[in-house]
Amino acid sequence: MPGGLRPVGIVATGAYVPDHIMTNKDLEKMIDTTDEWIREKTGISARRIIDPEDTTSDLAARAAMQCLDEADVDPMEVELMIVATSSPDHIQPPTACVTQGKIGAMNAGAFDVNTVCSGFNHAIAAGAGFIADGSHETVLVVGAEAYSRILDFTDRTSCVYFGDGAGAVLLRPVEEGYGILANYMRADGTKADAIKMLAGAAARPSSEETIANRENYFRMDGKAVWEFATGIVPHAMDACLKRAGLSREDLDFVITHQANVNIIEHIVDFLGMSMEQTHMTIERYANTAAASIAITLDEALRIGKIKKGDVVGLLGFGGGLAWAANIIRWAV
């Protein structure tokens, strides 16, 4: 951890995706698109869709409980719970508080982080700080999204990209030399319009007009996102490595936000790494926004792609525009 504070690492992970699968072929029946277009432009074949009776906090709670079970930690031991989400249950109360209640983590504080698809990276950085300064021992960080609830399934330029799911990590003190070595966060609010929901909050409350204009749904300028994600974003990994006193050659593994296979390949190539040094879930789960890195990290660990001592880079980017990286020497 930077600044001579005590080291903090990820000691357990968990993930949950809904059972219901929506394939590209299913989307072909709903909008003017093709399985071929979606696979070529995004690498996505299918995505998971939340059950009708569930909401984002239910996905968060299941991922959180799997993570705590793996670590054999009782929810009452958790002192802080951070949920990264851009599709919260409600504008208020915070989804983190609702999730805290659902898992019974009654000794924990709870707050949301909303930096859209880089929310998980921001939440890890924030959570680690509370352990590094000695004030907390056990922090649970969750990325959870139910984008199917905010997508416009008549808009082919946005609805094909996203899916629902959640992932969780448990942060605790780790041995010296291991854990989160550096964090790096950036934003460019002058490009905030590239990814947005126009209506449904203070700037433009929901009305008959906003509903009629379909302004209460998620919108994305895909080409602007492409330029952002393949332009400035990969440099964040270099900047974060520098903060950690490392260079690209030291990176063993990288997990990027699962936005789009073409973007992931571009970033891996930029870093001079091979596709064996990353893991992807985009084909099966699509882009799960703030949950995507958490879900992909959990799977990479479960299939043994990351081992103790590996230097792992996490790179998130998306609405804000905001982007963030974490460099972690794996501690367990």
Ligand SMILES: CC(C)(COP(=O)(O)OP(=O)(O)OC[C@H]1O[C@@H](n2cnc3c(N)ncnc32)[C@H](O)[C@@H]1OP(=O)(O)O)[C@@H](O)C(=O)NCCC(=O)NCCS
């Ligand atoms: C959006 C993106 C796929 C466009 O790629 P591109 O190679 O520049 O696209 P092309 O110009 O070949 O194709 C765009 C055409 O496909 C059409 N199109 C858009 N969505 C489509 C869909 N779901 N199915 C079929 N056609 C679609 C567009 O209307 C456009 O048609 P037009 O040329 O007649 O106007 C690319 O810029 C991209 O990957 N952006 C990143 C998006 C992303 O990952 N977002 C995640 C948020 S973090």
